[in-house]
Amino acid sequence: MGKEYVKEIERARRDLRALISAKNCAPIMLRLAWHDAGTYDAKTKTGGPNGSIRTETEIKHAANNGLKIAIDLCEEVKANHPTITYADLYQLAGVVAVEVTEGPIIDFVPGRKDSMVSPDEGRLPDAKEGPSHLREVFYRMGLSDRDIVALSGGHTLDEEAFFRDYAASHKRLSELGFAPPSFLRLALNKTIMAVATAATVVILSYFYEISRKRI
Numbered sequence: 001m002g003k004e005y006v007k008e009i010e011r012a013r014r015d016l017r018a019l020i021s022a023k024n025c026a027p028i029m030l031r032l033a034w035h036d037a038g039t040y041d042a043k044t045k046t047g048g049p050n051g052s053i054r055t056e057t058e059i060k061h062a063a064n065n066g067l068k069i070a071i072d073l074c075e076e077v078k079a080n081h082p083t084i085t086y087a088d089l090y091q092l093a094g095v096v097a098v099e100v101t102e103g104p105i106i107d108f109v110p111g112r113k114d115s116m117v118s119p120d121e122g123r124l125p126d127a128k129e130g131p132s133h134l135r136e137v138f139y140r141m142g143l144s145d146r147d148i149v150a151l152s153g154g155h156t157l158d159e160e161a162f163f164r165d166y167a168a169s170h171k172r173l174s175e176l177g178f179a180p181p182s183f184l185r186l187a188l189n190k191t192i193m194a195v196a197t198a199a200t201v202v203i204l205s206y207f208y209e210i211s212r213k214r215i
Ligand code: HEM
Pocket: 026, 027, 028, 030, 031, 034, 065, 066, 125, 126, 127, 128, 134, 148, 151, 152, 154, 155
C-alpha cells in the first residue's frame, strides 16, 4: 500500500461524508461496517472486516436484512475510487457515519484485504439472547466486556468519556485480524507527539505571558 492509496482514501472519505450527509444514511452505513467486521473469529482468523458481506450468500443472512441499500450506496463511492478495497470502504463508511452524526473521530488505518468467502450464518449477536450470548460472540471476536458496552452505544451516540472508549473499541472492531503496517503506526505516533508538543508550547507561552503581565 503506497502513498497514492492513502490519498485515495482521503478523497473517498470526503465523498462518503458528502453522501452520508446528503442521504441521511449514517445508521445503515454504521450497521454495514459492524456486520462486515462482527463475524470475526479470532481462533480461526476467519470472517471480519474483509468486504465479504457484499457476497450473495452473506448479504442474504437474516441479520443483514436491509443492508443491500448500504452496499449499493457504497458502490457509488467505489466507482469513483476503484482502487480502494471493499473491506476498507465499508469500515471507512462506518467511521465517517459516526463522525457525521457528531460522534467521536475514530482513527482509521487503511490496508484491509477483500475476501469473497462468507462465514457461516449465525456469527452476529442475536438480540433475543441474553448477556452470556453477547459475551460468547464478542469474546470470539477477541473483544471485551468493555467493548460490548461501548460499542452498543453505536445505537445512540451520546458524553466525552463514552466517546473515547467508543472510538478505541470501534478501532479494534474495524481492525480485527488486520495488522496495520508498522510505518503507519509510526507516522500516527509522530503526529500525536507533534500535536502534544505544539499544545505544550502554546500552554507554556500563555502562562509566561500571564506571569509577565503580573510583573
Ligand atoms: C451488542 C449486540 C448487538 C445487537 C444484539 C444488535 C441488534 C440490533 C438490531 C436488532 C437492530 C435492528 C435491525 C433492523 O432494523 O432490522 C440493530 C440496529 C442497529 N445496530 Fe445493532 N446490535 C448490536 C450491536 C451493534 C454494534 C456493535 C453497532 C455499531 C458499532 C450497532 C449498530 C447498529 C445501528 C447503527 C443500527 C441501526 C441501523 C438502521 O437504522 O438502519 N449495533 N441492532
